[in-house]
Amino acid sequence: MYRKSGLLAMSFSLALTTACKSPEQKAAEQATQNLTEATNKMAEAAKNGTANPADAMNALTAAMGATNGGKKVETIEAGILKGMLPADLPGMKRTEASGEKSSAMGINVSTAEGRYTNDAGHSMNVKITDIGSMTGLAGMATYAWASTTIDRETETGYEKTSTFNGYKSHEKYDKSSKDGELSTLVGGRFAVEVSGSGVDMTAIKDAMTKVDLKKLESMKDQGVS
16 A cells, blocks of 8 residues: 555656646645655554554545545536437447545545447547546646647657647547547536547547536536535
């Protein structure tokens, strides 16, 4: 557990340093410092045999709260997010749908995911995630593309950041394999991701329109304290 926590702190440290720009830099550095100090103390206590699991978890939760501006977020029930998955997609039927709400090391996340296929073997996945207590700076670390600009092309495809229906988006596509993905970040809290295999980007973007992004945005303050 302590090793995982240390890795989490280091990954957040690196991602936050890369993703955040002034005037958020000082806040990001302070949040990362708090998280690093908490995990270092936990590791030292474990080494000395003085670790108390409850105290360790409280310290990590407090540090995670610092990266989130001190807010506590109770994520949306997974069943609600599952209900927002498209029942089907043009030319494809939904073959699987699942939802899950989890909490670990001070991080609360809810997800819902649907899989869609057609008779030709082509498929798409739609995933909705309430990143909950990872909003704010921690969320920026996880979805670093939301605070950067990407525009690159290869012989067979491209990757870029843009906007989709008014929301910051990230898209990748390979024309040779006809594989691609499109992600949006809604209200700084919800991530919607569509990936496809054997389809064109138009179909992927059309699948994204089947998720009610405006409704998700209206839920961004639910469970926040």
